Amino acid sequence: MVKSAPSPIASRKPSKVEGIKENSNFLREPVATEILQDTTHFTENAVQLLKFHGSYQQDNRDNRTKGQEKDYQFMLRTKNPGGLVPPQLYLALDKIADEYGNHTLRATTRQGFQLHGILKKNLKSAIATIVKNLGSTLGACGDINRNVMAPPAPFKNRPEYQYAWEYAQNIADLLTAQTGAYYEIWLDGEKAISAEENPEVKAARQRNGNGTIIHDNEEPIYGTYYMPRKFKICVTVPGDNSIDLYSQDLTLVVITNKKKQLEGFNIFAGGGLGRTHGKEETFARLADPIGYVAKDDVYDIVKAIVATQRDYGDRTDRRHARLKYLINDWGLDKFRAQVEEYFGKSVEAFKPLPEFKYYDFLGWNEQGDGKLFLGISIDNGRIKDEGSFQLKTALREIVEQFNLHIRLTANHNLIFYDIEPDSKQAIQDILSRHGIVDDPSKIEPLVRYAMACPALPTCGLAITESERAIPGILERVRALLDKVGLQNEHFVVRMTGCPNGCARPYLAELGFVGSAPESYQLWLGGSPNQTRLAQPYTEKLHHNDLEIFLEPIFVYFKKSRKSKEKFGDFCDRVGFDAIREFAASYDPNTANGANKSRHRVNLKEEVYSKLKEVAESQGKPMTQLVTEALEAYFQNLS
Numbered sequence: 001m002v003k004s005a006p007s008p009i010a011s012r013k014p015s016k017v018e019g020i021k022e023n024s025n026f027l028r029e030p031v032a033t034e035i036l037q038d039t040t041h042f043t044e045n046a047v048q049l050l051k052f053h054g055s056y057q058q059d060n061r062d063n064r065t066k067g068q069e070k071d072y073q074f075m076l077r078t079k080n081p082g083g084l085v086p087p088q089l090y091l092a093l094d095k096i097a098d099e100y101g102n103h104t105l106r107a108t109t110r111q112g113f114q115l116h117g118i119l120k121k122n123l124k125s126a127i128a129t130i131v132k133n134l135g136s137t138l139g140a141c142g143d144i145n146r147n148v149m150a151p152p153a154p155f156k157n158r159p160e161y162q163y164a165w166e167y168a169q170n171i172a173d174l175l176t177a178q179t180g181a182y183y184e185i186w187l188d189g190e191k192a193i194s195a196e197e198n199p200e201v202k203a204a205r206q207r208n209g210n211g212t213i214i215h216d217n218e219e220p221i222y223g224t225y226y227m228p229r230k231f232k233i234c235v236t237v238p239g240d241n242s243i244d245l246y247s248q249d250l251t252l253v254v255i256t257n258k259k260k261q262l263e264g265f266n267i268f269a270g271g272g273l274g275r276t277h278g279k280e281e282t283f284a285r286l287a288d289p290i291g292y293v294a295k296d297d298v299y300d301i302v303k304a305i306v307a308t309q310r311d312y313g314d315r316t317d318r319r320h321a322r323l324k325y326l327i328n329d330w331g332l333d334k335f336r337a338q339v340e341e342y343f344g345k346s347v348e349a350f351k352p353l354p355e356f357k358y359y360d361f362l363g364w365n366e367q368g369d370g371k372l373f374l375g376i377s378i379d380n381g382r383i384k385d386e387g388s389f390q391l392k393t394a395l396r397e398i399v400e401q402f403n404l405h406i407r408l409t410a411n412h413n414l415i416f417y418d419i420e421p422d423s424k425q426a427i428q429d430i431l432s433r434h435g436i437v438d439d440p441s442k443i444e445p446l447v448r449y450a451m452a453c454p455a456l457p458t459c460g461l462a463i464t465e466s467e468r469a470i471p472g473i474l475e476r477v478r479a480l481l482d483k484v485g486l487q488n489e490h491f492v493v494r495m496t497g498c499p500n501g502c503a504r505p506y507l508a509e510l511g512f513v514g515s516a517p518e519s520y521q522l523w524l525g526g527s528p529n530q531t532r533l534a535q536p537y538t539e540k541l542h543h544n545d546l547e548i549f550l551e552p553i554f555v556y557f558k559k560s561r562k563s564k565e566k567f568g569d570f571c572d573r574v575g576f577d578a579i580r581e582f583a584a585s586y587d588p589n590t591a592n593g594a595n596k597s598r599h600r601v602n603l604k605e606e607v608y609s610k611l612k613e614v615a616e617s618q619g620k621p622m623t624q625l626v627t628e629a630l631e632a633y634f635q636n637l638s
Contacts, residue, residue, distance in 0.1 A: 012316040020048045021143070026179035026218045031601035035185060038357040040120055041072040050121075052144060052226070053182060054079065054137025055123065062457040074123055075458060076115040077140035078130060082150035082165045083111030083171035085135075087399045090406055092133035094396050100126050104392070105610045107381035107412040109451060109503055110147045110232070111243075112140060114487075116458055124240035127186040138182045143227045145175035145306070149234035149243040152407035153361045155415035157368025159260045160237040167252065167298065168235045169266075173201045174299055175233075175306065177226075178219050204299035212300075212342050213306040221303060221310075228313035229321035231306065232272075235265075235378030238273070241356035243410045244504055244530050246286040247271045249323045250305055252298065255351050263292040266351050269305055269335075273501035276319055277515055284506035284533055285324040288332055290339070291347030304342035312338065358492075358529045360411055360441035362418050364424065372424060373417035376436065377443055380452045380467045381412025393436035398427055411451055418605075446474045447491035451504065455497025455514065462497035473512070473546065480547055484554050491567040493526060495520070507535050515540050522549075524579075525571040534568070535574055541616070542600045548624075550587035553579055584615065 023029075030046045031053065042050060047057045054077050059070035078085075078093070085093075093113055097105050102117030118126050127137055139145060150168035155161045183191050187495045205220060206213065212221040235245045235252045245251040251268035271287030293301045305323075327335045339443060340346050361377050362375035378391065386390045398416065401421055407415040419427065423575070440448060455466030474493060481489050494508035499521070505511030507530040511523035515542050517543045526534035541549055553571075558578060561570045571579065 010082045014315045016553075017048050017143070017319050018225055018315050020045050024049050025181075027177070027181040028184065030266075031183070032185050034374055035120075035124060038121075040069065040566040042120070050144075050425055052139065052142030052177065053185070053341050054140035054443050056141060057458075058367075058458045058460055060117075060457050061462075067461065072120065073116070073458070074118045074120065076118055076123075076130070076137055077108065078114075079136050079138060079140040079147050079172070080408060081148045082167075082168040083152045083406075083410075084169075085113070085406040085408060087403045087405060089130070089135040090399050091396065092129055092135070093390065095400075096129055097392075102127065103384065105383040106454060107158070107378055107383065107408050109381070109412055109453075111149050111152070111408040111410060112147050112407070114454070116454070124186055131187060139177055140176075141230075142391070143229055143231075144177060144222065145231045145233060146171070148172040148175075149232075149236075149248075149410060151236055151240045151242045151359075152409045152415050153240075153359070153365075154367045154373050154407065154415070156371075158237075158254050159262075159619060160254045162386065163254045163256070163262050164235045164237050167254070170201050171233060171235065173197055174205055174302065175221060175231075177222065178205075179220075201299065204303070207300065207303075209300055209303060209307075210342050210344050211311075212303040215364045221306060223310065225310075225315065227306075227310055228315045229318060231309065231323065233302075239356055240353040240359060241529055241531060242359045242361070244507060245271075245356065246531060247273050247504055247507060248287055249309070250260065250302065251287055252302075253353065255292065261293050263435075264292055264348075264351075265298050265301075266292050266353060267301060267305075267347065270324045271288060272322045272324040273506045275392055275499050275501065275506075276320065277318065277499050277521070278449055283318050284501065285328065286533055288327065288352045290332070290336060292349060292351050293347055297343075301339070301343055301347065303412075304339045305341045308335065308338050321545070325431070356529060356531050360413060360440075361415060361447070362443075363438065367417060369397045370421070371417070372419040372421060373415055374419060374427065374438060375409070375440070376431075376438065377440060377448060378413050379447065380450075380470065382467065388435045390434035391412045391436055394430050394436050396469070397430050397434075400426065401430075411449075444474070444478065446478055446493060447471075449490065449495045450474055450495075451508075452495040453497060459497060460498060462514065464497050464517050464519065466495045466503070466512075466514065467498040470512075471544065473543065476546055478549070480550055481554060484551065484558055486554060486558055487568065492526065492530070504530070507532075508534055509571070518543050524553075524568070526568045527572070528566045528568055532568075532572065535576070537579075548588075551588060552583035555586065556582040580615070 027049050031049050034042050042057055056075045057077055059072050063071040069326050093105055097103055097115055100122040101115045103497045106114040108114055130137060135530055148168045148171050150164040151161060175585045178522050183189060213220045219224055232248045233250045234245055236243055236245050237254045248271045253266040255264050255266060257263050263589040265291040268287035269290050271285060273284045275282040275284055313326050318326045362377055365373050367373045404416045428438060437443060452466040452470040455462035491509040493501045493510045494505040496503050496505050497514040505513050506523060508526045511534050512520040515521040519540045520539050521536055522538045523534035524537045526532055539610045557567055557570050
C-alpha cells in the first residue's frame with residue numbers, strides 16, 4: 001500500500017472548512033442566525049459548524065423523490081465521558097426520541113447516544129432538554145476532542161477502573177470547548193447547572209507550558225481554528241481493550257503501584273481508522289506507544305499532544321488531517337520530540353503491560369461491593385420497540401422503577417450498575433416480559449460480537465447498507481459455517497456502509513466495508529481482541545456472492561487451522577496468497593473441497609499469471625473466472 005504524503009503544507013491553501021471556522025466567531029455564525037429562520041435545513045457553512053454543537057444535517061434517502069426537496073432531518077449525538085448516562089438524562093432522551101425523533105435511540109460505538117429524525121424546528125428544544133437533564137451534545141462531532149472513552153465495567157474493588165472513569169471525565173472537561181456559543185444558541189445564554197469543575201483541570205487549562213496555550217483567546221487550548229480534524233481519546237486499564245484503544249488518536253493507560261494507588265499513565269498515540277476507497281494515501285493505522293508520565297503531568301502531556309496536532313496537523317487536505325498522518329509522515333522520534341518541547345521535559349520509558357483482551361461485560365456480574373451490574377446486549381445499538389421485542393419500553397421501566405445509572409459500552413451495548421441484589425428478580429421479570437435476553441450465553445456469538453454503523457437511510461456518506469443488512473449477513477455466515485462443519489465457531493464481524501469505519505471494521509476478524517451499492521470490500525485477519533489491523537482481501541464483493549466467496553476460505557480454515565486457533569489469527573498466519581491459492585482450486589462439489597476426481601488443464605505461465613492477477617483484482621476464484629470465460633466462448637460457438 002502506498003502511503004505517500006501530500007505536497008508540503010506551506011505551499012497549499014487551507015481547506016474551506018478552516019475559513020468557515022475562522023469566520024464563525026467561535027462557532028456562533030451562521031448557526032445562531034439560521035436557527036431562527038423558518039426553513040427545513042441549514043446552509044452548508046452552518047452545517048459544518050453545527051457538527052461542533054453535536055448535530056449532523058441528514059436526509060432520509062428512503063424518501064428521496066426526484067424534483068422534490070430532500071427529507072431533511074437531524075441527528076443529535078450526546079457526549080458522555082466514560083459512557084455515563086444518569087437516569088434523569090436517559091429518561092429525557094427516551095422522551096425526546098418519541099416527541100421529536102424516530103422513536104428509537106442509537107447507542108454509539110463511542111459510548112454515547114444518537115437520536116435520529118429530529119426536524120430543524122425541534123432541534124433547539126431537543127438540545128435544551130438534553131442540557132437541562134445533565135447531558136450535553138457540545139463537541140460530540142466536529143474538529144474537536146470527541147467523547148472520551150473508558151471501560152464501562154463498574155468494578156468497585158478494582159481502583160484502576162475508578163481511576164479510568166475519573167480521568168476520562170477530567171480530560172473531557174479539560175478539552176471541552178470554552179466558547180459561549182453553545183449556551184447562547186441553544187439555551188438563550190443560560191448556563192446549565194453542572195458539577196463544579198475539578199480545580200486541577202481548571203488550572204491546567206490555563207497553564208501555558210511551552211506554547212500549548214493561546215493567550216487572550218476564547219479558546220485557550222484550541223484557538224480560533226480548533227483542531228484540523230476530529231480528535232479521539234480514551235483512558236483504559238492494563239489488559240482491558242473493551243474500548244478499542246489502538247484506534248484512538250490518544251490513549252492513556254492507568255498505571256498503579258502494588259497498593260493499587262495511581263502513579264501515572266502509559267501513552268499511546270496515532271491510531272485512526274478512517275480512509276477513502278481508491279486513495280492509497282489514506283489508511284487505517286494503529287496507535288503507537290509514546291512513553292509514560294506521572295499522574296501530576298497527565299494534563300500537560302495531553303495538552304502537549306493536542307497542541308502538536310493543532311499546530312502541525314494538515315489543515316489543507318481534510319483526508320490527511322488526522323494525527324495518524326502527522327505521526328506517519330514525521331516518524332515517532334520527531335513527533336515525540338515536538339511533544340516534549342511543548343511538555344517541557346522528556347517523557348519517561350513506557351511501562352510493561354500485559355496483553356490486551358476484549359471484554360463485553362454482558363450478563364449479571366458482581367461489582368465488588370455487594371451490588372450487581374447487568375450488561376444488556378443491544379443489536380447494533382438500536383433501542384426500539386418492535387412487535388413482541390420491547391427493548392425501549394423495558395429499559396425505560398427499569399430506569400423509572402430503580403433509578404439506575406447507565407454506562408454505555410464501545411460495542412453499543414448498555415450496563416446498569418449499583419443494583420441491589422434483591423432487585424435482580426424484578427429486573428429479570430421486566431426484561432422477560434418484554435422479550436429481552438439477559439443471559440449472554442443464549443445470544444448467537446456472531447451477533448454478540450458484531451457491530452454495524454447506521455448507514456442507510458440517514459447517513460449521507462453511506463454507499464450501501466450496514467445496520468439493516470448485517471442481521472441477514474450474520475444468518476448467512478452462520479448457515480455457511482454450519483454447512484462446512486464449523487458449528488461451534490464464531491469470530492468478530494463488523495460492517496460499515498462506507499470506508500470511514502465508524503464501526504471499526506478494520507480491527508475485525510471479518511470486516512465488511514461498503515464499496516458500491518449492495519457490495520462490500522472484505523477485510524480479513526484482525527485479531528479477536530482488536531489488537532491487530534485486518535487487511536483488504538477483495539475490493540468488491542456483491543452480497544449475493546457471499547456464500548460462494550466465503551465457503552472456500554472457511555473450508556481452508558477448518559482444514560489447516562492450529563488447535564484452538566481463531567479465524568482472524570489463522571488468516572494473518574497463513575497469509576492471503578495461501579488463502580487465494582486454496583480458493584482457486586476449491587471444488588464445492590467434492591466433500592468439503594477435498595481433491596477427488598479433478599479435471600486439470602495446463603496453462604502457459606504468462607496466461608496463469610494474468611488469470612491470477614485478474615482474479616485477485618475482482619475478488620473471484622480463478623476457477624470461477626475460467627468457467628465463466630469458457631461458458632461465454634462455447635455460447636458464441638453455438
